[in-house]
Amino acid sequence: MTDDYNFAYLDEETKRMIRRAILKGVAIPGYQVPFASREMPMPYGWGTGGVQVTAACLTPEDRLKVIDQGADDTTNAVSIRKFFHRTAGVDTTEATAEATIIQTRHRIPETPLAEGQILVFQVPIPEPLRFLEPRETETRKMHELEEYGLMHVKLYEDIARHGRIATAYAYPVLVEDRYVMDPSPIPKFDNPKLDDNPAILLFGAGREQRIYALPPYTKVVSLDFEDHPFEPSKADHDCDLCGASDTYLDEVITDDRGGRMFVCSDTDHCRTRRAAGHAGRLGAVA
Amino acid sequence: MTPLLSVRDIEKRYGARIGCTGVSFDLFPGEVMGIVGESGSGKSTLLSCLAGHMAPDAGQVIFATRDRGPVDTVTMSEPARRMLARTDWAFVHQNPRDGLRMGVSAGGNVGERLMAVGGRHYGTIRETATDWLARVEIAADRIDDRPSQFSGGMQQRLQIARNLVTGPRLVFMDEPTGGLDVSVQARLLDLLRGLVRRLGLSAIVVTHDLAVVRLLADRLMVMKGGRVVETGLTDQVLDDPQHGYTQLLVSSVLQV
Known part of the structure; x- marks a missing residue:
């Protein structure tokens, strides 16, 4: 850690402002709290919202894990992890169970979270109604008055066009029977993990200047129709490296003759399983 | 009275x-x-x-x-x-663009009010929408077309169907x-x-x-x-x- 930075990059006043927004978000699950998002030393869309929320939550004793689409070793994850290692001097880890704060881009780890952990999501567009109703004044009014019929119009359009609900990520949820919320672009495979989760789930949207939250053990229901119920979906394969059949998979093209493999998107989970002796179609036991 | x-x-x-x-x-x-x-x-x-x-x-x-x-x-x-x-209540605008969602199919436009008052059964919503399109003389096979593909008169009739579907x-x-x-x-x-x-x-x-x-x-x-x-x-x-x-x-x- 270099002493030129205040702890976790942001100044204390800013962190206090963000913490107030987080507390308000936790008090009203699913409600989008506006906050004065700061310029961060990275472009919008790279997780400026998530980074600010993480910075406001970090203490020197924390152990931080950062994942991007489930992986610990992609550019975004590596650079954010290094950023906090340098500006806050906190320990980092790749093991989900060891981390106290996990910043994530578009995945929830496969390893179940526990009480005391904080999961921070990076959110590009916090407003679930945005693509149907472009006016912010109107969407706020709709949240205020619980007028959520429009959200089902989107799902109706999916079924009318594709024969089923084709929304595969950023699948809208209803929080505690009150607010409709965009769970950030996580695959809908991860939606059931939002419900009754023992960890604190925080969502930060830097460009849109919104923070929202799910406190531990919050009721989260994915929206659906009675005759077209919600179904979490994944590729119909087992992981080729660790053999897991219950994880979310990435499809990797391996050559230009149609060769492909399916691997766990959660690299930590996959590695842990292989270390424990599991092996898939292509993976040797590590 | x-x-x-x-x-x-x-x-x-x-x-x-x-x-x-x-x-x-x-x-x-x-x-x-x-x-x-x-x-x-x-x-x-x-x-x-x-x-x-x-x-x-x-x-x-x-x-x-x-x-x-x-x-x-x-x-x-x-x-x-x-x-x-x-x-x-129902409100029929002069310009159907003010009363319709142009990016949503005809069926979705008619179904919106049903979903807004708690309709959660896709089959029922679709059936009602088809029925109402017929009542305003729009062919059933246009149900998945967007209003932008409709003529001015059809848009206006669609707007009427969309408004009357909840029985105002x-x-x-x-x-x-x-x-x-x-x-x-x-x-x-x-x-x-x-x-x-x-x-x-x-x-x-x-x-x-x-x-x-x-x-x-x-x-x-x-x-x-x-x-x-x-x-x-x-x-x-x-x-x-x-x-x-x-x-x-x-x-x-x-x-x-």
Whole structure:
């Protein structure tokens, strides 16, 4: 850690402002709290919202894990992890169970979270109604008055066009029977993990200047129709490296003759399983 | 018989200018009221005040709700008013683009109100939408097309289906035939007249087209400068106009 930075990059006043927004978000699950998002030393869309929320939550004793689409070793994850290692001097880890704060881009780890952990999501567009109703004044009014019929119009359009609900990520949820919320672009495979989760789930949207939250053990229901119920979906394969059949998979093209493999998107989970002796179609036991 | 809608001394000002003032009338169930007048006579302002799109500066708009009886919609809470607007009221805009979601299929447009009042069964919603499209003479195989692929007349008919799907009791129409050519206008009027009579709807129709009110309206209100200058049965007002302005209006219609 270099002493030129205040702890976790942001100044204390800013962190206090963000913490107030987080507390308000936790008090009203699913409600989008506006906050004065700061310029961060990275472009919008790279997780400026998530980074600010993480910075406001970090203490020197924390152990931080950062994942991007489930992986610990992609550019975004590596650079954010290094950023906090340098500006806050906190320990980092790749093991989900060891981390106290996990910043994530578009995945929830496969390893179940526990009480005391904080999961921070990076959110590009916090407003679930945005693509149907472009006016912010109107969407706020709709949240205020619980007028959520429009959200089902989107799902109706999916079924009318594709024969089923084709929304595969950023699948809208209803929080505690009150607010409709965009769970950030996580695959809908991860939606059931939002419900009754023992960890604190925080969502930060830097460009849109919104923070929202799910406190531990919050009721989260994915929206659906009675005759077209919600179904979490994944590729119909087992992981080729660790053999897991219950994880979310990435499809990797391996050559230009149609060769492909399916691997766990959660690299930590996959590695842990292989270390424990599991092996898939292509993976040797590590 | 209690009136469905009682309007008492509605006034709306834009600064020092009068939008409309001193308008009072009763609308009974099953009755169609026409409001005519030239541009700027305050008829659209009046309609906006009645439909809750605009808050009047003074006056009462008392609507006979299904569950609570007569309620003043001006002072009622906004959620309750918006609920009325999705269930018991309908609003047909002059420009269908204002009343439709152009990026959503015809079926989705018709189904939106059903979903807004808690419809959560896809099959039922789709069935109802198909039924309503047929009632407004839109072929069933167009259900998944977007309104932008429809002609102007079809868009207007779609807007009507979308509004009537929840079985409203009161329909507000703002120049429903504006911008359509005469043969399409005639078909639309025919359709509207059939729907209004068959469903026993009450309606308030704002227009500057006297032919529209002649066909649709039971009673007529003539407005000028924000005030009502003459009221009466439609045929009576059009055939024997008393006020100078009404006489001018009636005599201005071109005879082919």
